[in-house]
Amino acid sequence: MLRKFELKNYKNFKDNIVIDFGKVGGYQFGTDCITDNTISKVLIYGRNSTGKTNLGKALINIGFTLYGYKIMSEGGIFLNADSEEENALFVYTFKFGEDEVVYRYKRISETELEEEELSINGMEIFSCYYKDNFSMNCNNVYLGIENTTLDRFIQTIGSEDDNEEYSGQQIPFLRWIIFNVAIKKGSLLLKLADYVKNMFMMTVSGGLGIRLRRAYDRFFESLEDEEELKKFEEFLNFMGVECELVLKKLPDGQNELYFKHNKLIPFYENASSGTVALMNVYRRLIIAAKNTSLMYLDEFDAFYHYEMAENLVKYFKQMLPNCQIILTTHNTNLMTNRLMRPDCLFVLSRSGKLTALCDATTRELREGHNLEKMYISGEFEAYE
Amino acid sequence: MNNENWKEARKRRKNLLIVEGNHEKNELFGLIFKCFPEISIDMEDVWIYGTNIYMLYEDIVKEYDVDWDEQDVDLPYVISKKKNRDNIQYKNDFTNIILVFDYEHHDPNFDEDKILKMQKYFTDSADVGRLYINYPMIESYQHLEQIPDNEYENRQISVTLQPGVQYKNKVKDTVVAKSVDLVRKMREILTERFSVMDDIACSKCVDELLSISNTNNLIDNIESKLKNIIEQKHINTAKHQFKDLISKLGYINERHSYWIYMREMINQIVIHNICKANKIQNGIYPISSNEYKKCFEQLDLDKILQIQNEASRDEQNGYIWVLNTCVFVIADYNFSLVLADK
Structure with missing residues (x-):
């Protein structure tokens, strides 16, 4: 499962923004929002144009990196418009069983990669630097590949991909491994590849x-x-x-x-x-x-009666217990402990910070609290 | 009504404190909010409405009819409508609604059913409001002879002890009363003895004096805080007088400010009252410190009210358990505030 996602300098997110699925609060209710001690059902609220859609696009960016899917790009600006930095940072931390896999990369644009790095349980497996002079480090033994195989990858540097879908872009090393190296069944790399393959996002405008x-x-x-x-x-x-x-x-x-x-x-x-x-x-x-490993449904209930929205959340919880589902919405009726819990309800602020309700107030949130009323009366105002 | 200017942002995060209008309550809550900045209530955002619980009850009935407790009661609306029809307020703009009333057994309007109905309905300060009833009255929070006070377990007063001023006299010399009174006393000295007229400057000065937390150059330190608001000719007298006041409670020797000292004291008051409430409700007073939270969560203010009603019914031999529930505001907000300093 995805334990944590960090992003920086992408679209409206100038500063670091984190979704920490591992930050589970000690609530005894709403346990169907949690899977394997990881937050698996999330609702995100936020004023208009705080970046709820952008956050989803960022989250599934790894799908593009690994599989080269045409992403829902509207040709918008990729990097933050107020930042001096020249790349956007994406860090994905996965947990498969007891193992932790961290995939981290920097992009200059929608298609150009600057750096790429994979580590497993704290050990670096490989790192590549693409800008200007290419350089890389690779733990061949872990990956079980020969230097000659590696040379084949190095030859792709600078050359263009044959497939016109993503012509002009450098193939990320991780993508190259997945498609060109015989990976052992059940290995962490395969689990990672599978997870990413089964992530998707839906927007209402779609x-x-x-x-x-x-x-x-x-x-x-x-x-x-x-x-x-x-x-x-x-x-x-x-x-x-x-x-x-x-x-x-x-x-x-x-x-x-x-x-x-x-x-x-x-x-x-x-x-x-x-x-x-x-x-x-x-x-x-x-x-x-x-x-499906993860789905990000943007404004998922834009056309729904409040009861339908509620029912759909219930349906997701029951029918897809293992899927990490992130829903953005403006429907405050869903902001309730009957359906969710304070560590699974998030507010995205104007300054691009994502905060769980339980961290957005010093008040100890209890099951009986009317979260919707509290949200409306400004209890979490400092984080809106 | 409802003629709001669309360009004006709706003001949220307001707080409503519904009390009987007496000064002390203002003082107690002012102190609580000051000592527990985590609760993040600024006294300026607190709207104080003075009324008696039975008048409030009638106002609610007037608006919602007798079955009000089956509806969604909007207290800011009820109150603002009565107070100022041009500025109607709604509970959706209030993050805290706190009702604090004295038990007032001797009040001619006392009505067991009405007060119980109120206690059952107003249970959430972040939503409809939360009612805290103090037995026999607000001053019960001062009714600790020392800290800790093992006698608090059995402290009761006879129903014949009335009017309220008698009870107030009973508690006015306790360590809590004296400690709480320091703020008022300092203000009084500044305004009456040294003729400080500027209210804001006076509050600021008291605040600074009470924030002093060590004895290094104490006199100079005090002088520096006084020199801008007291006439030069009085400074020498004043600084020594304030030094005595500040030193008397002893907190400064522990390198604490008054606010930290009071925070610890209030926490002790909360814990004493949790134990006491448990005694009334379940017959057990001593609780081990790791059980405080669990015990607090199981307290049932309705049940306690019913027990108090039973105990006080006999007009000659009846009694009231001394219990202050309004300090539970802190524990209700976040129990870790109570335990943090342990």
Whole structure:
């Protein structure tokens, strides 16, 4: 699991910002927000434009580093605009069983890497420095690779990647190892690679506007299985969308989903914004999420009735106990010990600091406290 | 009402202290907030509303009807509406709402059911408000003959001891009363004896004098704090007088400031009252220090009130257990404040 994430000089975060999933408070309630002594369900609040979306983008940046996914880049400015420093720092601390893996890198831009470093249980495995003169240190023995293999990597320095998706960028060493070295099954590197592969982020704006028909075909196809259709229908009903669903195969082989009424109503064209948003989450979970390691849902409940938002949080806790789920929201109704706990509720401040509610006041927060009212009355004002 | 200027930021983090309007309560809470800066309540942000618990009860009924305890009562609203209709306030702007009332068994309006209903409803200072009832009255926090005071376990007063001024006389010479009184005394000397008229400067000077925490050059130190507000011709008399006052309680020899000294004393008062509350509720007074917190969490102020009601019902032979609950404000806020100095 991801134990800690540190970031500096990225977009609006000029100073260091940390999400410490290991900082578990001693609460006896809400234990379903904690997995293996690590915070696994997080809600982030914050005024508009404090960087809730940017934080998510930063968090999944490692996916780009390791797999070169096209990230949701709007071509925005990468480095902090007020800083003198020329790179952004990303530090990921993972815990797999008893082992601690720290992957740390500095980026000059969305695509350019300056430094990269991996350590396991405090021992440096490798470090690479790419800017100007390339240099690297590598614990060949730990990685089980020959110098000749390493030479092959060194040859990639300066040359461009063949794949046009990420042409012009240097391949990070860790990515290169994952794809070019036979890693032992069950090794920490593989665990790290797996974890990162299964991280994802969803933004509300991604689901807004044009509904891409194509994206749904695969999901509708999975509903051909009657049980899956039933499950989806149950899910919608549980979330408060009362409906019955029917799936029909059209002559062209495509599937069409309908709301069942006297006349069938096509789901895709007629579902409400809330229902579509809900389906997007569900579809993502069904298709990709069996082993999702971490998901960052930005403004996850922007279209939801308060009860639906609550139900979805409950659903996540119950159905995805091992997945680290970070939700950003403005819905203060969720800021409650009935659902969450003070060490899992965070406020992102205007100055780019992320603070758990239990650390945002000297008051000892108890289960009976009305956290929402306290937030609104300014109890945590110094950290907003 | 509600004609707010949209450009004016809503002022939050206010504090409401609902008391019976008596000076001492102001003094006690002023002292608590000063000695426990962690609670981060600035007295300037404290809105004090003086009323009697039964009047407050009637005001709540007027606004919400008799089944008010099944609704979400907004005390700042109830009070501000009555006080100043042009400046209505809401509980969403208050981080602390604290109600402190005397038990007032002899009050003609005393009503067991009403006071119990209040005690049951007002349980959270960060939300609707928290009610602290002092038995027999606020001054009970001073009712320790020494520290520690093992006699506190059985301290009761007869219901025939009234009016309140009699009880006040009973406690006015205790070590706590004398220690607390130092602030008032210093102010009095500055204003009455040395004619300091500027209220803010006077408070500031008292604050500085009480922050002195060592005996090095004590006289000079005192003089430097007095010289700006006292006439030169009085300085010599004044500095010796203040030296005596400051030295008398002994804290300065321990290299503590008055505030640290009082913080420890208040903590002792809290602990004595936790033990006492446990005695009333469960019949056990001594608690080992690692059990304080657990014991405190299990205290039930409703039950204590009911026991007090029972004990005091007989007008001749009835009695009231001496107990101060308003000092629990500190323990409720964060129990580690109580234990930190141990």
